[in-house]
Amino acid sequence: MSSFPANKVIELCLSPIREGAGLEAEVLALFDLLGARLLAYAVSFGIPVQDGEDVVQETFLALFQHLGKGRSRENLKGWLYQVTHNLALKRRYRRAADAPSPGIVFESPDPSPGPEERLLFGERHARLEAALGALPPVDQACLRLRADGLRYREISKILGISLGSVAASLARSLDRLERAERR
Amino acid sequence: MPDHLADNLPNHLSNHLSDQDILLLLDHELPAARAASARQHLAACVECGARLASVRGTLDAAGDVFLRQAGPAAPSPLARGHLQRQLRQRSQPAWWRTLVPAWPFSAALTAALLAVAVGLAVHSHSTGSDRDDDTGSIPNLALTPGAIRPVTLPEICSAAGDDDDLDPAPPPAVQKAVFQEYGIAASGTQQNYQIDYLVNPQLGGTGDIRNLWPQAYRGGIWNARAKDQLEQRLHQMVCSRTIDLATAQHEIVTDWIGAYKKYVQQGAPRI
Numbered sequence: 001m002s003s004f005p006a007n008k009v010i011e012l013c014l015s016p017i018r019e020g021a022g023l024e025a026e027v028l029a030l031f032d033l034l035g036a037r038l039l040a041y042a043v044s045f046g047i048p049v050q051d052g053e054d055v056v057q058e059t060f061l062a063l064f065q066h067l068g069k070g071r072s073r074e075n076l077k078g079w080l081y082q083v084t085h086n087l088a089l090k091r092r093y094r095r096a097a098d099a100p101s102p103g104i105v106f107e108s109p110d111p112s113p114g115p116e117e118r119l120l121f122g123e124r125h126a127r128l129e130a131a132l133g134a135l136p137p138v139d140q141a142c143l144r145l146r147a148d149g150l151r152y153r154e155i156s157k158i159l160g161i162s163l164g165s166v167a168a169s170l171a172r173s174l175d176r177l178e179r180a181e182r183r
Numbered sequence: 184m185p186d187h188l189a190d191n192l193p194n195h196l197s198n199h200l201s202d203q204d205i206l207l208l209l210d211h212e213l214p215a216a217r218a219a220s221a222r223q224h225l226a227a228c229v230e231c232g233a234r235l236a237s238v239r240g241t242l243d244a245a246g247d248v249f250l251r252q253a254g255p256a257a258p259s260p261l262a263r264g265h266l267q268r269q270l271r272q273r274s275q276p277a278w279w280r281t282l283v284p285a286w287p288f289s290a291a292l293t294a295a296l297l298a299v300a301v302g303l304a305v306h307s308h309s310t311g312s313d314r315d316d317d318t319g320s321i322p323n324l325a326l327t328p329g330a331i332r333p334v335t336l337p338e339i340c341s342a343a344g345d346d347d348d349l350d351p352a353p354p355p356a357v358q359k360a361v362f363q364e365y366g367i368a369a370s371g372t373q374q375n376y377q378i379d380y381l382v383n384p385q386l387g388g389t390g391d392i393r394n395l396w397p398q399a400y401r402g403g404i405w406n407a408r409a410k411d412q413l414e415q416r417l418h419q420m421v422c423s424r425t426i427d428l429a430t431a432q433h434e435i436v437t438d439w440i441g442a443y444k445k446y447v448q449q450g451a452p453r454i
Contacts (some may be wrong), residue, residue: 147246
């Protein structure tokens with residue numbers, strides 16, 4: 001039989017479980033905090049909501065692996081957005097490359113404001129929403145990531161553009177939004 | 184923004200702030216010295232103060248638009264449960280790898296434990312069982328995690344007719360794809376299986392392949408007929424507001440057999 005003392009064996013058995021349980025709780029807490037925002041970010045790439053959900057799942061599974069390997073915990077929020085960004089892009093390219101399968105329907109809600117929303121939130125909101133939708137993808141992404149609380153350095157890393165480009169993009173978007181509001 | 188003549192301000196504060204400076208200041212991206220200088224200017228310049236308020240207002244309004252767009256796109260109630268299961272599965276191999284080398288098992292005991300692990304893996308792929316126990320027909324959640332669409336109660340509770348109308352058979356091509364995914368040869372086996380919705384349409388499920396799996400009509404007590412009973416019961420409970428739709432969806436995805444025992448009856452189903 002084993003020559004290990006019982007408590008050491010139990011510790012050997014339980015420590016990975018505790019570790020796993022601790023990481024699991026941490027990852028789920030971050031999912032509760034950021035899942036909705038990351039899903040909205042993934043869907044902003046033009047992929048269906050269900051694909052966006054897959055992207056978010058893969059992102060948090062990657063986070064679990066990242067933390068499990070003892071990798072850096074610095075700026076996990078930025079890290080999550082970056083992974084979501086890359087996975088959503090891949091998913092978009094894959095959907096563009098794949099031929100559609102007959103008979104399979106992907107359901108996704110229409111995000112554009114309907115008449116009821118216009119009434120509820122006013123014309124200003126509707127004009128802004130239309131102006132946001134018309135922004136070039138990088139400008140829209142910069143603005144969205146800024147609204148989600150990311151710093152310029154994080155945005156530049158996620159989008160693969162320079163810090164100066166982030167600032168210029170935001171200034172450009174501001175100008176366009178203000179012109180849309182003045183109409 | 185049009186150029187303005189400088190007011191009667193000290194030289195170092197005579198230049199108005201550019202929109203980019205205002206943005207950088209709002210977002211705490213200006214170097215400390217420049218930020219201090221900008222704040223000093225703002226304290227004295229009504230025009231730049233008004234411009235900053237206007238910029239902040241526009242950007243906050245844009246943020247509100249994004250927030251409202253994020254609302255309807257919130258992860259489905261199933262998503263968290265699915266993630267949790269995936270995380271637990273990923274935890275188990277690490278535990279197993281740590282345990283086996285640390286414990287001097289005999290070769291026979293090691294083989295027995297490996298057989299249990301293989302049995303569990305096969306069970307997760309099983310589509311039916313001849314055993315009269317709880318380990319009946321459940322989907323492979325890696326292949327069939329479930330898929331739902333936004334629905335309202337009037338929409339799902341107003342439908343009438345028999346079950347076949349409410350849960351239409353998926354197109355043949357989709358059924359074939361599901362059989363292929365599960366490694367079941369399509370020829371000669373369709374009559375033994377029903378391509379079932381994990382979350383049925385009456386409860387908001389879609390025809391997405393990720394919501395479909397082959398369930399045996401016969402072979403074990405936890406078969407397609409038992410699941411039909413659960414679906415009817417949950418639909419009735421949702422429409423009578425006894426439980427909410429999200430709970431019904433969660434229950435059917437995470438453990439439909441447990442849900443049967445909870446909401447239809449304890450023990451074996453009435454077939």
